[in-house]
Amino acid sequence: MIHMGKSWLKYYIIKRLIYAIVIAWGIVSITFILVRIGPGSPADKYLANMSVKGQDVAQITAAIEARYGLDKPLWEQYANYMVNLFQGDWGWSFSTSMPVIDLIKTHWIYSFQLILLSTIFAAILGILIGVYSAVKKYSKIDYAATFLSFLGISIPNFWLGVMLILLFSVQLGWFKTYYDTTLPLFSWENLKALILPVITLGTGMLAGYVRYTRSAMLDNLNKGFVTTARAKGLPERTVIGKHVFRNALLPLFTIIMFDLGSIVFGGAYLTEIIFGIPGLGQISFKAIFADDYPVVVAVTLIGTFLVLIINLITDIAYTYLDPRIRYD
Amino acid sequence: MNKIKILIILLSIAVFLTGCAGTRVKQMTNDFIDGQYGGDAETLNLLLVADGTSFSYIGLTLDSLANYNNELEINLLCLAKDIEISPDGLVYTITIRDDLKWSDGSQVTAEDYVYTLNNLMFSDWLNYPYKDSWQEQVDGKAVFVTPKVVDNTTFTITHQTVDPEFVYTIYDLIPYPKYIAVKYEGDVEAFTRAPEFNNLTYTGNLGPYKFKEWIRNDRFVVERNPDYYLGKPVGAPYFDRYEVKLFGNSATMLAALEAGDITMCGIEPEKAAKFDRMKNINVYVLPTSGYTLIGYNHRANGWEGLKKTKVRQAISMSINKDLICKSIYLGLAEPAFSFIPVTSPWYTAESLNKYGIGHLCDKKEAAELFYQAGYGKKKADGSIEIRDENGKPLKLVLVTTTGGGLAEDIAFLVKQELGSIGVDVELKLVPWETLVRKYLMNKVPGTNQTLGQNNGPDAVSDEPWDMVLMAFSTDVMAPSGSGVFFTTNGGLNFFGYSNARIDELFEEVKTKEALDEGVRRKTYGEISRILSEEQPVDFLVFRLGVVGFQSNVRGVEPGISMGYNSYLWYFE
Numbered sequence: 001m002i003h004m005g006k007s008w009l010k011y012y013i014i015k016r017l018i019y020a021i022v023i024a025w026g027i028v029s030i031t032f033i034l035v036r037i038g039p040g041s042p043a044d045k046y047l048a049n050m051s052v053k054g055q056d057v058a059q060i061t062a063a064i065e066a067r068y069g070l071d072k073p074l075w076e077q078y079a080n081y082m083v084n085l086f087q088g089d090w091g092w093s094f095s096t097s098m099p100v101i102d103l104i105k106t107h108w109i110y111s112f113q114l115i116l117l118s119t120i121f122a123a124i125l126g127i128l129i130g131v132y133s134a135v136k137k138y139s140k141i142d143y144a145a146t147f148l149s150f151l152g153i154s155i156p157n158f159w160l161g162v163m164l165i166l167l168f169s170v171q172l173g174w175f176k177t178y179y180d181t182t183l184p185l186f187s188w189e190n191l192k193a194l195i196l197p198v199i200t201l202g203t204g205m206l207a208g209y210v211r212y213t214r215s216a217m218l219d220n221l222n223k224g225f226v227t228t229a230r231a232k233g234l235p236e237r238t239v240i241g242k243h244v245f246r247n248a249l250l251p252l253f254t255i256i257m258f259d260l261g262s263i264v265f266g267g268a269y270l271t272e273i274i275f276g277i278p279g280l281g282q283i284s285f286k287a288i289f290a291d292d293y294p295v296v297v298a299v300t301l302i303g304t305f306l307v308l309i310i311n312l313i314t315d316i317a318y319t320y321l322d323p324r325i326r327y328d
Numbered sequence: 329m330n331k332i333k334i335l336i337i338l339l340s341i342a343v344f345l346t347g348c349a350g351t352r353v354k355q356m357t358n359d360f361i362d363g364q365y366g367g368d369a370e371t372l373n374l375l376l377v378a379d380g381t382s383f384s385y386i387g388l389t390l391d392s393l394a395n396y397n398n399e400l401e402i403n404l405l406c407l408a409k410d411i412e413i414s415p416d417g418l419v420y421t422i423t424i425r426d427d428l429k430w431s432d433g434s435q436v437t438a439e440d441y442v443y444t445l446n447n448l449m450f451s452d453w454l455n456y457p458y459k460d461s462w463q464e465q466v467d468g469k470a471v472f473v474t475p476k477v478v479d480n481t482t483f484t485i486t487h488q489t490v491d492p493e494f495v496y497t498i499y500d501l502i503p504y505p506k507y508i509a510v511k512y513e514g515d516v517e518a519f520t521r522a523p524e525f526n527n528l529t530y531t532g533n534l535g536p537y538k539f540k541e542w543i544r545n546d547r548f549v550v551e552r553n554p555d556y557y558l559g560k561p562v563g564a565p566y567f568d569r570y571e572v573k574l575f576g577n578s579a580t581m582l583a584a585l586e587a588g589d590i591t592m593c594g595i596e597p598e599k600a601a602k603f604d605r606m607k608n609i610n611v612y613v614l615p616t617s618g619y620t621l622i623g624y625n626h627r628a629n630g631w632e633g634l635k636k637t638k639v640r641q642a643i644s645m646s647i648n649k650d651l652i653c654k655s656i657y658l659g660l661a662e663p664a665f666s667f668i669p670v671t672s673p674w675y676t677a678e679s680l681n682k683y684g685i686g687h688l689c690d691k692k693e694a695a696e697l698f699y700q701a702g703y704g705k706k707k708a709d710g711s712i713e714i715r716d717e718n719g720k721p722l723k724l725v726l727v728t729t730t731g732g733g734l735a736e737d738i739a740f741l742v743k744q745e746l747g748s749i750g751v752d753v754e755l756k757l758v759p760w761e762t763l764v765r766k767y768l769m770n771k772v773p774g775t776n777q778t779l780g781q782n783n784g785p786d787a788v789s790d791e792p793w794d795m796v797l798m799a800f801s802t803d804v805m806a807p808s809g810s811g812v813f814f815t816t817n818g819g820l821n822f823f824g825y826s827n828a829r830i831d832e833l834f835e836e837v838k839t840k841e842a843l844d845e846g847v848r849r850k851t852y853g854e855i856s857r858i859l860s861e862e863q864p865v866d867f868l869v870f871r872l873g874v875v876g877f878q879s880n881v882r883g884v885e886p887g888i889s890m891g892y893n894s895y896l897w898y899f900e
Contacts, residue, residue: 043378058780058819063455064378067516096544097371097526103544162579170587177584178575181546273576278546282576286367286545289761 020308031300035293042291068094091294100298111279117198122205130213152207161200161274178276201271216248261310360567363581363593373525378457389535394499398887417490429532430505438483440503445475490840493806505530533557536565536895548572566898595874597660612886614873618801619664622866627824629792640863642697649684656737664867666856672804676853681860714750723752728797730757766791768822782821808837825864
């Protein structure tokens with residue numbers, strides 16, 4: 001039935017993917033040009049070191065720029081980059097001395113696991129608390145949840161992370177003070193090492209989810225179909241779970257998916273910094289300051305695609321969550 | 329029923345957390361973890377390196393010819409004996425040890441060193457960043473020195489002109505294996521991406537450790553090298569692994585030190601006392617060659633008064649250096665009066681004008697100097713109001729980098745100090761890139777000049793400024809490198825300062841006469857005296873370094889070259 005009812009879907013997906021390629025090309029080009037026409041040079045950060053040895057700054061700057069082809073005209077740099085990109089060569093990261101693709105392959109997983117676990121943690125707890133808060137509106141628990149939500153939104157990640165480290169790592173000695181990349185990915189030790197980072201990143205998200213869920217639930221609780229369902233004598237659990245919650249889920253789903261999309265765009269940057277997690281957030285921010293354009297452009301490209309794909313998945317998921325929605 | 333479920337979940341969480349507590353046992357390993365805060369290295373390909381972190385990583389696996397101990401005496405590493413210098417100061421004879429091996433077991437020879445110099449460092453294709461350290465001016469042209477193989481373990485380097493400090497450049501030399509490098513010769517892209525050089529697979533017995541792995545922005549790990557040529561009797565070094573762990577912020581790095589998760593790290597001045605009280609941490613205070621200064625803009629877009637010595641002296645006289653040391657560095661800095669630190673053999677205190685302390689720290693006298701220079705008017709009560717050339721209250725722009733806590737603190741203190749004599753200071757806190765590009769780099773207006781740090785006396789920066797607060801450091805053994813700041817054509821003289829006598833003196837330290845250490849010391853003394861009198865910049869303080877170690881680390885010799893013997897450190 002679903003397949004029959006969504007025959008337009010294939011064309012819709014193809015159309016969106018073509019859009020995605022055009023948008024990604026545009027964003028990559030803009031990013032490339034912005035990074036390259038910026039006033040900085042990869043040699044700027046070495047100024048202090050050069051001065052110790054009394055070096056000729058102009059010569060060193062020229063040497064570093066020539067080594068990476070940055071002395072060529074901008075159009076030539078752009079053409080070379082795009083040709084290489086189409087041939088599958090993402091370039092060489094000159095601030096880390098490794099192929100860009102290897103750099104991303106090594107580091108994406110650290111961001112991914114952190115954001116995925118934080119989102120799961122925040123979504124499960126946030127939705128549960130939000131639903132409970134809405135159902136028990138103006139109860140003590142609702143007030144407590146509201147208070148904690150505002151607290152969660154207000155507390156800066158940076159401060160919370162450092163406090164958690166000082167309490168649980170330094171004082172109680174329960175966790176290591178920083179994330180250990182030597183731990184096997186699928187192990188309890190790794191999961192344990194991620195507890196504090198997940199709480200740090202997830203707390204702000206959780207607070208948001210509580211507020212969104214509560215608000216969406218309250219919107220739907222007063223709707224006519226709820227009264228009808230109750231009048232029909234459906235159990236309250238069914239009314240809330242099947243009718244109210246399902247309708248409230250739609251906007252929440254969008255927010256959760258976009259949080260997941262922040263894997264590449266440094267959504268976890270501060271948490272990565274605090275816990276020493278070498279994720280894509282850290283990599284891309286440092287690349288920006290090092291004028292390492294191959295990394296900046298590659299991360300932007302992947303991020304753009306990811307957001308576009310997540311957006312597409314979200315739009316398609318809408319049609320399942322709410323069958324009234326069609327894109328044909 | 330629901331309550332029972334909730335209880336079970338809570339109990340499970342409690343058991344898990346208790347389990348966490350139980351499993352938190354410090355590993356008893358011989359791994360040394362060196363905590364660092366800041367940027368990661370750029371490359372392990374030695375000849376492409378231009379940053380200090382990369383040098384420090386590579387230094388764990390490759391020794392240079394020699395380094396210095398804390399007394400700044402030469403400590404031979406790959407050298408079999410100290411470098412011999414011919415009486416005319418032109419020929420350097422270098423003899424390396426005969427037990428140095430590459431990873432394939434072949435001997436490291438003089439040919440490897442000479443090949444590295446001639447075919448890599450001096451080549452046009454590689455763009456070695458520090459080329460000019462190996463060049464000299466002959467008939468107005470920059471020419472390379474001439475390396476030559478004498479025998480398997482001996483080579484010479486010949487200069488055409490005398491440079492008494494060139495020997496220190498040679499001490500830092502590290503060779504590439506010719507048998508690998510020839511494969512990449514002439515192709516800069518292939519050389520840049522060469523796996524042998526990027527993974528340090530060739531280092532043989534040349535360093536105390538062997539490369540293990542490098543996770544960018546996370547950690548750099550090396551393993552004990554049992555074949556290390558300096559560790560023959562005992563199989564040095566002691567540590568099984570040496571790991572540099574990078575942190576994104578100092579708060580977590582210091583928490584890691586306190587918790588015992590790392591073995592050592594640097595400590596900020598304000599935290600030093602706290603760590604000094606901890607029983608499990610040994611804190612060492614070290615001299616450094618790093619100093620903080622205020623540079624005065626002598627160029628056309630700086631306030632005209634700054635071109636007058638009396639005005640610069642007046643400003644320097646108003647800024648209390650003891651106050652900076654005490655209130656900002658909490659005693660972990662010493663007043664500076666020259667670019668040469670006290671620890672350098674070329675430091676002379678006698679003739680220095682010590683602006684900013686004692687009788688040369690006097691705000692009343694500072695106002696008097698402004699008045700004498702024509703920038704003030706006397707009131708009926710004899711006090712002086714400082715005014716600019718138009719008779720208006722004087723306002724100066726001080727620019728420095730944002731985000732550096734200490735720099736910002738000093739900038740505010742300077743504003744306060746000058747404010748107390750009636751000079752208003754506008755602070756501009758900008759990112760490093762902006763500081764370099766907009767304020768320091770300059771060019772002659774209306775020309776096609778490329779921006780540079782010193783494009784001649786008529787060049788100016790995009791943005792006007794009067795004072796810049798920056799941090800530099802000096803090579804304690806070869807301070808002549810600092811000529812880039814203070815000579816008329818110096819590559820980093822963005823202040824625009826010019827003094828023919830200073831230019832001459834920096835030339836004199838590179839003459840045959842200066843081979844005599846007494847002459848060189850006198851020349852450096854004269855340079856320091858003139859700079860301290862003319863105040864083209866106000867040398868504020870030399871910073872002291874603070875390092876914390878876990879208390880079970882032994883063998884550390886605190887001093888200016890603390891890490892020179894780090895392969896001998898051990899756990900008790």
